[in-house]
Amino acid sequence: MDAKRPECVIRSPVRRPDSDEFYTMDFPRKPCACMKISPSTEERTLFAQRLTSALKRADLSCSPAQVAHGFNLRARGASVTPHAVRKWVLGHAIPTQSNIQILSNWLGVNAAWLRFGEGQRHNSVSLISGDLPADPHMMSMLHDLRSLPNPAQVLVRGLIDVLLEAEASGQNDNI
Numbered sequence: 001m002d003a004k005r006p007e008c009v010i011r012s013p014v015r016r017p018d019s020d021e022f023y024t025m026d027f028p029r030k031p032c033a034c035m036k037i038s039p040s041t042e043e044r045t046l047f048a049q050r051l052t053s054a055l056k057r058a059d060l061s062c063s064p065a066q067v068a069h070g071f072n073l074r075a076r077g078a079s080v081t082p083h084a085v086r087k088w089v090l091g092h093a094i095p096t097q098s099n100i101q102i103l104s105n106w107l108g109v110n111a112a113w114l115r116f117g118e119g120q121r122h123n124s125v126s127l128i129s130g131d132l133p134a135d136p137h138m139m140s141m142l143h144d145l146r147s148l149p150n151p152a153q154v155l156v157r158g159l160i161d162v163l164l165e166a167e168a169s170g171q172n173d174n175i
Contacts, residue, residue: 039094041091043094044091044092044093044094045091046091046117047088047091047094047114047115048088048089048090048091049091050109050113050114050117051088051089051103051114052089054103054107054108054109054114054136055067055107057107057136058106058107058108058136058137058140059137060107062089064082064083064085064086064089065082065085067082067085067089068080068081068082068084068085070106071085071099071102071103071106074102074105074106074143074144074147075099075102076147078098078099078102080095080099094115097111097115100114100115105139105140105143106140106143106144107136107139107140108136108137108138108139108140108143109121109136
């Protein structure tokens, strides 16, 4: 065995797909300390705490079924099961980076903070508050609005205009 190659790796011949030639490749024999397979228990627990904190701050349920439903509404083609969300919330697993990005956009938090606890907790939105931390509800609503097709965005804009007019005229009780 090579001195540079750890004992947990086995060298094996591999046939080239386009010819009869072989080359050697290292494959893991079995997981060992030199391979980092998954995040530590502490990392998973801390992620779960940050996720539940962000859900609560956004006034969302921590119910796996409800979180999965809300996630899947925003996940354009990707989807998660309540069982997967349950593992996130209980600290048994950490979602993929693309799923963390969807969660962070939905919850109005920084993806690096959600995954690693690094950086500022909240995203800042200069369009709303001059680089001040935005309300998680507003962040979620803006992200959802941006994900709609243009005709739907125009419709929502019209609805907002009607609501503002009703508010200004004192007719908001009739809505």
